[in-house]
Amino acid sequence: MNLKPKEIVEYLNEYIIGQFEAKKSIAVALRNRYRRLKLEKDMQEEVMPKNILMIGSTGVGKTEIARRMAKMMGVPFIKVEASKYTEVGFVGRDVESMVRDLMVASFNLVRAQHREKNKDTIMTHVEKEIIEKLLPPLPKGASEEKKHDYQRSYEKMRQKFRDNELDDLEIEIEISNANSDMSDSSLPPEIVKVQESFIKILGSNQKNIKKTIKVKDAKEALKNEVSEKLLDNEAIKNEAKDRAENGGIIFIDEIDKVAVSSHSSNRSDPSKEGVQRDLLPIVEGSDVNTKYGIIKTDHILFIAAGAFHLSKPSDLIPELQGRFPLRVELSSLSETILYKILTQPKNSLLKQYQALLKTEDVDLVFEDDAIKAIAKISQITNEKTEDIGARRLHTVIEKVLEDISYSADEFAGQQVRVTKELIHEKLDDIVEDEDSSRYIL
Numbered sequence: 001m002n003l004k005p006k007e008i009v010e011y012l013n014e015y016i017i018g019q020f021e022a023k024k025s026i027a028v029a030l031r032n033r034y035r036r037l038k039l040e041k042d043m044q045e046e047v048m049p050k051n052i053l054m055i056g057s058t059g060v061g062k063t064e065i066a067r068r069m070a071k072m073m074g075v076p077f078i079k080v081e082a083s084k085y086t087e088v089g090f091v092g093r094d095v096e097s098m099v100r101d102l103m104v105a106s107f108n109l110v111r112a113q114h115r116e117k118n119k120d121t122i123m124t125h126v127e128k129e130i131i132e133k134l135l136p137p138l139p140k141g142a143s144e145e146k147k148h149d150y151q152r153s154y155e156k157m158r159q160k161f162r163d164n165e166l167d168d169l170e171i172e173i174e175i176s177n178a179n180s181d182m183s184d185s186s187l188p189p190e191i192v193k194v195q196e197s198f199i200k201i202l203g204s205n206q207k208n209i210k211k212t213i214k215v216k217d218a219k220e221a222l223k224n225e226v227s228e229k230l231l232d233n234e235a236i237k238n239e240a241k242d243r244a245e246n247g248g249i250i251f252i253d254e255i256d257k258v259a260v261s262s263h264s265s266n267r268s269d270p271s272k273e274g275v276q277r278d279l280l281p282i283v284e285g286s287d288v289n290t291k292y293g294i295i296k297t298d299h300i301l302f303i304a305a306g307a308f309h310l311s312k313p314s315d316l317i318p319e320l321q322g323r324f325p326l327r328v329e330l331s332s333l334s335e336t337i338l339y340k341i342l343t344q345p346k347n348s349l350l351k352q353y354q355a356l357l358k359t360e361d362v363d364l365v366f367e368d369d370a371i372k373a374i375a376k377i378s379q380i381t382n383e384k385t386e387d388i389g390a391r392r393l394h395t396v397i398e399k400v401l402e403d404i405s406y407s408a409d410e411f412a413g414q415q416v417r418v419t420k421e422l423i424h425e426k427l428d429d430i431v432e433d434e435d436s437s438r439y440i441l
Contacts, residue, residue: 009027029301174209360409
């Protein structure tokens, strides 16, 4: 998608309040990738992505900015936690597995897009197969009159199929017994190939499975079968590889957890420093072997994020610091920002709760004073206990609506107003007691 930085920021503003500097940095980094692809091939190779280090407390929007951006642009994106990795030689996930995860995400993204592009062709094949199960074909040598009658019956059946009138009928279908992709992307490709060989050997001795299921379920099962036959997996793999290498984004959360604080009693933690050193070649640019082939990481965009409460960015090894030239500090959320988070985004929490209770025929209305009270209590609790940013809103609202959600059937067909008085009645005692706040909110 060809969007200018300002357009990217405008889109992000619909879902994330504030944090303009972070949005701007990511928007520019994304636009530079588009600009790079417009250059001559030789120059393209020289232009490296400007990796970003986002610094800020939990719940201030670091992950959400990156996730929304990737979704908007339709690029392969994965979020990993640095604390889950170990250096080579230790038991655990090695850092190269994040690149393998990205390639899997890219393959699934491209495959889903190809399925969408060919959905009419796929559905035509599925429709034909199901209708022929319900309306067996005419025997050879049938008269023209019978052929004409059969065609009319077929058309009627097809219309019923498209109107979902056949969904509850049961039919017997035959589906492949081949195991779906069961390989673990955290494993090296050599081990994955051994796994796949065993799966093929075991699968070769098993015939297709016959199942009697409802037409509604048969549609989905046969879509997968038809997709396997119609889609060009080799072309999908090549496109996915190109997308991962030139458009992929790896978001490394909790990067501060592998930093070794200057206040630490054990300054040279081999495991943490080992993970950082293993990250270096991946972030700088190297070749990673995956089951889809060799993936070059030179132009993958890395966004690292951390709260850095117990450590500082300078506690990362100097070489890794240099791989993240752009640094953005996200601000803590004030009462005003928390109020805007509740009222302005397209998918705000309040709209989510209103939609959930609407399914029970309950019309939930939040008065403005009540929303301000929720924002204020969330901000006070963040100050008094652990600052978890906007995530505090989830806990506070859940506590306020607990009884209404539990007894939703009693409020069916009614309008339920959430007032300032209700907020204070539910939360004042908890907020005043710091221990209660810590464990309940």
